[in-house]
Amino acid sequence: MYSEPDPDIAERMRGMHATAAAVLDATPIGSREAWGWRGRTLSRPVATASGEGWLRLVSAPADKAGGKLWEGPQEAERLMPPAVPRPHLRGRHTWTNGEHGYLAELYDRVTVPTITAHEPTLRKAPDLDDTWWDALSTALDAIVTVPSERVAVRQEYLDRAMPQYLGMEIDTKAPAWTTAHGDLHWANLTGPTLTILDWEGWGIAPAGYDAALLYSYSLLVPTTAAEARRRLGHILDTAAGRFAELVVITELLQTTTRGDNLDLEKPLRRRLSEITSAQPAVRGAGAE
CATH class of the missing domain: 3.90.1200 (Aminoglycoside 3'-phosphotransferase; Chain: A, domain 2)
Known part of the structure; x- marks a missing residue:
């Protein structure tokens, strides 16, 4: 949703995303990258043995890695009813490296595009039926x-x-x-x-x-x-x-x-x- 962060953050996140992909037996495909606010997250499409997926990496200072934001997707997977359409969470992995903690989440890949690509605010009328x-x-x-x-x-x-x-x-x-x-x-x-x-x-x-x-x-x-x-x-x-x-x-x-x-x-x-x-x-x- 956001632009690529500063080069040092981008390099660190790409390296940790590769680590996550290896742990979760996923292989990045294509060159698409989806960045979160100030490089806090990095997501990419991946190939897995069970089909294409979406690998999302979250980063936080090591002393703040965990808690509500860390557990939200897992709890949603457990509790949200079928009437709430969302990507299925296939697997997750957490670890700490130096000053940062990381959460990797492997989802089913959603191929339908988001209504806005880079920001929460709507700027043109979408075609929604x-x-x-x-x-x-x-x-x-x-x-x-x-x-x-x-x-x-x-x-x-x-x-x-x-x-x-x-x-x-x-x-x-x-x-x-x-x-x-x-x-x-x-x-x-x-x-x-x-x-x-x-x-x-x-x-x-x-x-x-x-x-x-x-x-x-x-x-x-x-x-x-x-x-x-x-x-x-x-x-x-x-x-x-x-x-x-x-x-x-x-x-x-x-x-x-x-x-x-x-x-x-x-x-x-x-x-x-x-x-x-x-x-x-x-x-x-x-x-x-």
Whole structure:
């Protein structure tokens, strides 16, 4: 999704990816590389005895290698129902080398492209039919039924960040909490056939969080934003859904202070104004 990192990071990650391929009996094929943010991940298509796969390597400082993000895909493989389309996890391997820890995950290869190639934000309208939108709605409804002790969004964050980045006093108590994918943006969705990728950070979040995140990342393409709102209205057009939008707006406005998502700031603030003009939507447990 991101560009190739600095040469020293790229060289280290390519070397460790080769190590992972050897351990998992996989052979990289072709020259395609998919980089994560600042070279944190490197993924490549591979050949295996059971068919083509996708080998994803994750890197973290050795003292931070493990925990929720490390275990997310494995837990998703164990707990997510068939109504949630995602690549099957075939195998995994973890190790430490010097200052870095590594997680290698071997997945079934998904040949359908992601809707955006390099970033979460949508910049042109995708050609998605009723089947795709119905599959997404079904998947989101299925995800919320999965019991989990994993946490994607913390109440402590809402208490601290919402007043700061929304610029107002606000009831930060979510009307409800449900299980969420936690990173449902356009670079983690494939089309024209739906597959949901990247299950690192799934867990409990304010109800409606996934739909709110996808909608917010659609705001630069009003036709798709309107379509998302129409298709996911049963989630978004509720008190919980509006609160989830405020949570997502908080998070994305915070990223603008670091120089990210700058072109989303104006539409996010416009949407914030629309939501907060209806006072019940601002109060955490307001009526429908």
